[in-house]
Amino acid sequence: MKEKLFANIDQQRERLCAMADDIFDHPEIGHQETHALALLTDFLEEHGFQVRRGVGSLATAFRAEYVCGSGEGARIGLLCEYDALKVVGHACGHHMQGPAILGAAAALKEELPDSCGARIIVYGTPAEEGGGGKLTMLDEGCFQDIDVALMMHGSPTTCTDVRSMACTEAEVIFTGKSAHAALKPDAGRSAFDALLLSFNGIEFLREHVLEDTRMHYTVLESPGPANVVPNKAVGSFYLRSYNSAYLESLKPRFENIIRGAAMMAGVESEIRYGRTLDSKVPVLALNDIIMDNAKLVNAPTLRPPREKTGSSDFGNVMYRLPGSCIRIAFVPEGTSSHSQTFLDYGKTQQAHDAVVYAAKILAGASWDLIDHPEKMAAVKDEFAQTKAKMAQA
Numbered sequence: 001m002k003e004k005l006f007a008n009i010d011q012q013r014e015r016l017c018a019m020a021d022d023i024f025d026h027p028e029i030g031h032q033e034t035h036a037l038a039l040l041t042d043f044l045e046e047h048g049f050q051v052r053r054g055v056g057s058l059a060t061a062f063r064a065e066y067v068c069g070s071g072e073g074a075r076i077g078l079l080c081e082y083d084a085l086k087v088v089g090h091a092c093g094h095h096m097q098g099p100a101i102l103g104a105a106a107a108l109k110e111e112l113p114d115s116c117g118a119r120i121i122v123y124g125t126p127a128e129e130g131g132g133g134k135l136t137m138l139d140e141g142c143f144q145d146i147d148v149a150l151m152m153h154g155s156p157t158t159c160t161d162v163r164s165m166a167c168t169e170a171e172v173i174f175t176g177k178s179a180h181a182a183l184k185p186d187a188g189r190s191a192f193d194a195l196l197l198s199f200n201g202i203e204f205l206r207e208h209v210l211e212d213t214r215m216h217y218t219v220l221e222s223p224g225p226a227n228v229v230p231n232k233a234v235g236s237f238y239l240r241s242y243n244s245a246y247l248e249s250l251k252p253r254f255e256n257i258i259r260g261a262a263m264m265a266g267v268e269s270e271i272r273y274g275r276t277l278d279s280k281v282p283v284l285a286l287n288d289i290i291m292d293n294a295k296l297v298n299a300p301t302l303r304p305p306r307e308k309t310g311s312s313d314f315g316n317v318m319y320r321l322p323g324s325c326i327r328i329a330f331v332p333e334g335t336s337s338h339s340q341t342f343l344d345y346g347k348t349q350q351a352h353d354a355v356v357y358a359a360k361i362l363a364g365a366s367w368d369l370i371d372h373p374e375k376m377a378a379v380k381d382e383f384a385q386t387k388a389k390m391a392q393a
Contacts, residue, residue: 001111001371005363006297008107009356016099016359017352019043023095024346027084030127033060036082040098040124047106049122056140058133062124063142066109073117074370077146078105078362079317081128091343092129093154093330096355100152100328103359108366118370121146125313132275134313138320147376148286148322148369151314152358154342154351155327156335157303158294160287161280164318166244167311168251169274170237171220172198172258176267178231188229194265195219195233201257202237209250212308214240240311244278244319245391277311278319281387286324286379293364294326299357300350301329322383326361330354 009016019039026035037060041051044064055061080101081094101122108120123142127133134142143149174195179188202215209215216238223230239254241247255271262269287305294302306327317323330350335341345351369376 001367002296002364004111005107005367006360008111009103009359009363012103012106012359013352013356016103016355019099019102020096020351020355021347023082023098024090027089029086030083030129030131030133031058031060033082033126036098037062037124040080040082040102043102044105044122047109049105049109055137055142058126058136060124060126061133061137064105064122066105066120068112068116068118068120069114070117071119073119074373074376075119075121075145075147076108076366076369077121077123077143077149078366079123079125079149079151079314081125083127083129083131085129085338088338089343090346091338091340093337093342093346093351094128095346096154096330096351096358097152098124100355100358101362103355104363104366107359107363112370116370120366128313132277132313134317135275138316143317143321146321148379149317150323150362150365151325152362153325153327154330154354156329156331156333157301157327158299158329158357159303159327160290160305160324161309161327162282162284162287162305162307163242164280164309164315165214165240165242165277165311166247166279166315167277168239168247169276170239170254171272171274172235172237173270173272174233174262174265174267175270176231176265177229179229180227189231189266190229191233191265191267192223192230194261194267194269195235197261197264198235198258201261205253205257210241210246212242213250214238216240242279242308243390247279277313278316279390280315280318280323281383281390283322283324283379283383283386285375285382286322289368289375290324290326290361290365293361293368294357296364297357297360299328299361300353301333319387322379326358328354328358
């Protein structure tokens with residue numbers, strides 16, 4: 001079966017790579033990906049998928065499905081992003097994701113026997129770059145219809161990830177009383193003093209949290225001239241951990257720091273929480289299935305899984321069901337994402353090869369899960385056990 005899947009993808013190569021180049025040449029930021037949406041969904045309809053454009057409140061999200069036979073078998077979820085970065089364009093390689101996912105989906109649809117009963121479900125997920133599109137989709141009921149979520153991403157190496165960081169964003173507004181700092185300093189209540197005190201409080205907290213915890217802060221709104229006691233100061237805070245449950249336990253301590261800073265400065269405080277990105281629940285069995293297929297197709301620059309990564313809205317999906325992302329090498333090892341090098345390699349032979357490698361790897365991994373129900377059961381069991389352990393940390 002895998003030989004048939006891989007041969008099918010090889011036959012699609014020219015179309016898939018042309019689609020990737022087209023998306024690269026028409027970069028669209030989050031929630032504006034109309035060109036990419038049309039390209040991807042037209043392809044899926046052409047290949048016999050039932051397509052719904054616009055999912056919930058997101059006009060540039062989509063869902064496509066093909067049902068093999070009874071549809072009572074494995075439910076394979078294939079997710080793709082297609083948004084670009086502001087100003088610079090596709091310097092994160094998202095233009096490759098849709099074509100790779102579509103290559104895998106089309107091959108599975110055309111080669112799988114009806115007797116397998118599988119469902120192939122493709123989700124187009126807009127606005128990953130700061131927009132958190134998957135968060136909205138989760139809130140509106142998406143991804144509950146799949147057993148496993150698979151994705152690809154361009155990278156300096158071919159590997160999977162063990163963990164991803166949970167991240168809570170907060171904006172803090174301190175409000176005091178303005179006064180002339182030289183003539184009537186005692187008449188003022190400095191909001192900026194409270195902001196500085198909160199920064200110091202975060203620094204003291206660092207000693208008393210787990211080592212993999214990260215805490216960041218900056219001034220969003222400057223208080224004004226040095227000779228004026230400022231009545232308002234605004235700061236931005238990020239709290240991060242590789243364990244969503246542990247991160248949630250830090251929020252009351254963070255809130256106490258903010259309240260304490262306000263009390264010391266004699267001002268008022270307000271915390272406005274922004275988006276929260278969850279940590280991935282590691283499923284090493286799923287990573288192994290993916291990497292076995294990466295080795296099978298001789299993918300380039302094979303490396304061990306990454307132990308530490310940043311934050312992504314895909315983490316919220318992988319916190320709720322088993323999931324993994326195959327990272328495919330297409331830039332020199334050591335290259336940072338969101339860089340000029342990622343942009344320079346966007347339409348190269350290496351990028352085109354990455355699309356095809358990813359399609360084959362995900363198609364092969366999907367077949368392993370479909371054809372071997374015990375592997376899918378093992379993936380689900382590991383996910384449940386690992387998430388339970390994380391909750392106790």
